Amino acid sequence: MKTDSDHSSEFVIPISYGSTEVIETGKWGFQKPQTSFMTAPCQEACPAGNPIPQFLYLSGEGRYDEALRALLKENPFPGVCGRVCFHPCETDCNRAQYDESVSVRSMERYVSDAASNQPPNLKPMRNRDSKKVAIVGAGPAGLSCAYFLSLLGHQPTIFESQKEPGGVLRWGIPGYRLPKSVLKKEIQRIFHLPIEIRTGIKVGEDLSFDELTRFDAVFLSPGARLNAPLSIEGEDLKRVWKGGDFLERINSKDKVTLVRETLVIGGGNTAMDVARSALRLGSKATVAYRRTRNEMPALQEEIVEAEEEGVGFEFLIQPVKVSLLKNKRLAVKFQRMKLRGLDRTGRPKAIPVKGKFLTLETDHLITAVGEQVDLSWIPQDLIKNGLVDVHPSPRIFAGGDAVDQPRTIVTAISAGKRAAISIDLYREGGSYSEVFSKIRLGNKGSVSMEAYLSGKDGGKWRGPLEVVSYEKLNTLFFEPKKRAKMRQLSLGRRLKNFLEVNVGFSSEEAQLSASRCFSCGTCNYCYNCYFFCPEGAISLDSDHQTRTVDLEHCKGCGTCAKSCPRNVVEMKESS
Numbered sequence: 144m145k146t147d148s149d150h151s152s153e154f155v156i157p158i159s160y161g162s163t164e165v166i167e168t169g170k171w172g173f174q175k176p177q178t179s180f181m182t183a184p185c186q187e188a189c190p191a192g193n194p195i196p197q198f199l200y201l202s203g204e205g206r207y208d209e210a211l212r213a214l215l216k217e218n219p220f221p222g223v224c225g226r227v228c229f230h231p232c233e234t235d236c237n238r239a240q241y242d243e244s245v246s247v248r249s250m251e252r253y254v255s256d257a258a259s260n261q262p263p264n265l266k267p268m269r270n271r272d273s274k275k276v277a278i279v280g281a282g283p284a285g286l287s288c289a290y291f292l293s294l295l296g297h298q299p300t301i302f303e304s305q306k307e308p309g310g311v312l313r314w315g316i317p318g319y320r321l322p323k324s325v326l327k328k329e330i331q332r333i334f335h336l337p338i339e340i341r342t343g344i345k346v347g348e349d350l351s352f353d354e355l356t357r358f359d360a361v362f363l364s365p366g367a368r369l370n371a372p373l374s375i376e377g378e379d380l381k382r383v384w385k386g387g388d389f390l391e392r393i394n395s396k397d398k399v400t401l402v403r404e405t406l407v408i409g410g411g412n413t414a415m416d417v418a419r420s421a422l423r424l425g426s427k428a429t430v431a432y433r434r435t436r437n438e439m440p441a442l443q444e445e446i447v448e449a450e451e452e453g454v455g456f457e458f459l460i461q462p463v464k465v466s467l468l469k470n471k472r473l474a475v476k477f478q479r480m481k482l483r484g485l486d487r488t489g490r491p492k493a494i495p496v497k498g499k500f501l502t503l504e505t506d507h508l509i510t511a512v513g514e515q516v517d518l519s520w521i522p523q524d525l526i527k528n529g530l531v532d533v534h535p536s537p538r539i540f541a542g543g544d545a546v547d548q549p550r551t552i553v554t555a556i557s558a559g560k561r562a563a564i565s566i567d568l569y570r571e572g573g574s575y576s577e578v579f580s581k582i583r584l585g586n587k588g589s590v591s592m593e594a595y596l597s598g599k600d601g602g603k604w605r606g607p608l609e610v611v612s613y614e615k616l617n618t619l620f621f622e623p624k625k626r627a628k629m630r631q632l633s634l635g636r637r638l639k640n641f642l643e644v645n646v647g648f649s650s651e652e653a654q655l656s657a658s659r660c661f662s663c664g665t666c667n668y669c670y671n672c673y674f675f676c677p678e679g680a681i682s683l684d685s686d687h688q689t690r691t692v693d694l695e696h697c698k699g700c701g702t703c704a705k706s707c708p709r710n711v712v713e714m715k716e717s718s
């Protein structure tokens with residue numbers, strides 16, 4: 144039975160009359176919290192290595208100029224990528240396993256549009272070993288290479304055969320996907336750096352390849368501008384156009400007149416851009432593709448938008464002959480195809496269905512069955528399998544569509560960055576493979592310029608960070624939030640002109656989208672660790688941007704690590 148005195152003892156609270164700081168319970172613990180930043184899977188998947196959690200955090204704070212500066216450390220084209228990148232970052236986003244992926248691409252666009260128009264303070268670094276580098280081609284690969292070389296203190300000179308820089312971004316992709324004003328702004332920012340460009344110079348015609356070798360290094364990025372032929376009878380007829388030429392004329396503001404019906408052959412981005420442009424010029428457009436919709440290499444959203452706009456599709460047919468009819472229309476004879484087995488690239492193989500044909504009549508035929516590299520001016524020892532291959536040559540580098548790599552803008556940007564680092568290392572006699580293995584972001588090929596710069600001076604690179612998986616996040620601290628949908632011009636308004644179809648986010652949609660990012664592997668100052676620590680062993684610095692763990696008093700209970708939603712705080716054995 145309890146006595147009164149027993150009962151009262153339950154409420155006795157021991158009070159120390161001195162400081163409890165002498166009770167250094169931290170000495171008991173055998174584990175201590177450590178802050179270890181990790182690589183987010185979105186960043187690993189972005190070939191340009193964009194600092195995604197960082198730029199989204201800064202966007203969430205409304206600090207758009209800083210967010211843009213963060214992006215520009217890794218990628219000179221956030222406004223372009225924010226519109227037309229195929230966004231592998233979103234495919235690998237951890238949030239996709241929780242509800243829906245974060246709208247990384249649309250946020251990249253928002254930041255590039257919302258940041259002030261002043262060019263951020265881009266300054267080349269001082270480089271005592273500054274070298275002259277010739278770059279052939281001012282597409283995304285060549286311009287990115289020049290940008291990073293210039294930031295690294297080298298002196299790039301670009302030779303470009305067209306009258307303006309931009310490559311496919313300027314002469315291929317139509318304005319309704321990528322407005323010319325956006326591209327112009329990004330190119331102007333690049334040329335704020337000391338980069339020389341000589342437009343209207345075609346290497347191989349106006350300048351010999353040998354003349355390039357007087358430079359200390361050369362970067363070849365001529366892209367793939369030759370339209371692949373159909374190699375069938377009748378393809379030279381009037382009213383049969385090549386897709387690249389057709390788009391170039393539209394992008395040059397040449398007068399292009401189409402009448403009633405246009406038939407487009409192909410299933411890639413060029414075919415979609417051609418068909419949607421034809422609609423905007425008042426023609427009915429039908430795409431003929433030899434496989435099915437599932438195998439079309441065009442961006443999925445391009446296919447959907449083409450369907451919404453009224454482009455027709457004919458699948459499993461391949462052209463075999465074009466002839467001119469008496470009424471001046473064209474008759475295109477197609478072989479019917481079926482899918483059987485896989486080809487070399489692992490895609491379902493289209494094979495003819497014996498004796499089955501189809502004929503379609505049209506006013507114009509536009510072919511878009513792939514692009515080839517013009518190798519006529521490239522020395523034989525730098526060519527392999529119809530592409531540029533520079534492995535035998537240490538002073539010559541190459542990247543973009545002309546080499547064996549995925550044909551996308553962001554991989555071209557990545558190639559330009561890698562080449563700039565390689566040229567910088569080459570001049571300093573560094574070892575490529577060792578350095579690239581240390582500055583990589585995860586295991587999918589992207590590298591960080593910031594990591595390169597951080598180790599460059601002392602020649603000591605930190606080494607790659609682990610990629611944080613969904614399982615490592617503490618999702619109890621997150622709540623479901625619907626992804627904002629990109630608003631688009633109405634169908635009626637779209638088809639009358641080349642105005643940009645995607646309207647962009649409002650500031651509210653941008654804030655919501657930024658707040659959806661889990662900041663995987665990166666501290667975003669939520670301070671859960673501070674609030675949950677039962678020992679009060681964590682303190683915040685006055686600017687609340689850093690926190691300190693008092694290891695003398697931390698018992699190593701691990702509450703901070705358990706309460707960190709993004710796996711930044713981990714318990715590690717204390718030494």
Ligand SMILES: Cc1cc2nc3c(=O)[nH]c(=O)nc-3n(C[C@H](O)[C@H](O)[C@H](O)COP(=O)(O)OP(=O)(O)OC[C@H]3O[C@@H](n4cnc5c(N)ncnc54)[C@H](O)[C@@H]3O)c2cc1C
Binds near residue numbers: 367517
């Ligand atoms: C119509 C179309 C739409 C596309 N849409 C998308 C998309 O939505 N998203 C995406 O990620 N990718 C898209 N792509 C692919 C993407 O555009 C390319 O992968 C990218 O542009 C390749 O960049 P690059 O710098 O290697 O080559 P390019 O952009 O082709 O630039 C090469 C430059 O080199 C110049 N040049 C060539 N030869 C010489 C020479 N001898 N001397 C001097 N200059 C020379 C050319 O004039 C050109 O300016 C599209 C491609 C096309 C054709």
Ligand code: SF4
Binds near residue numbers: 189225230232233248
């Ligand atoms: S460049 Fe492409 S992959 Fe990289 S963050 Fe932007 S949209 Fe994603």
Ligand code: SF4
Binds near residue numbers: 185186195237
């Ligand atoms: S939640 Fe944010 S940090 Fe994590 S993978 Fe997605 S975009 Fe990247």
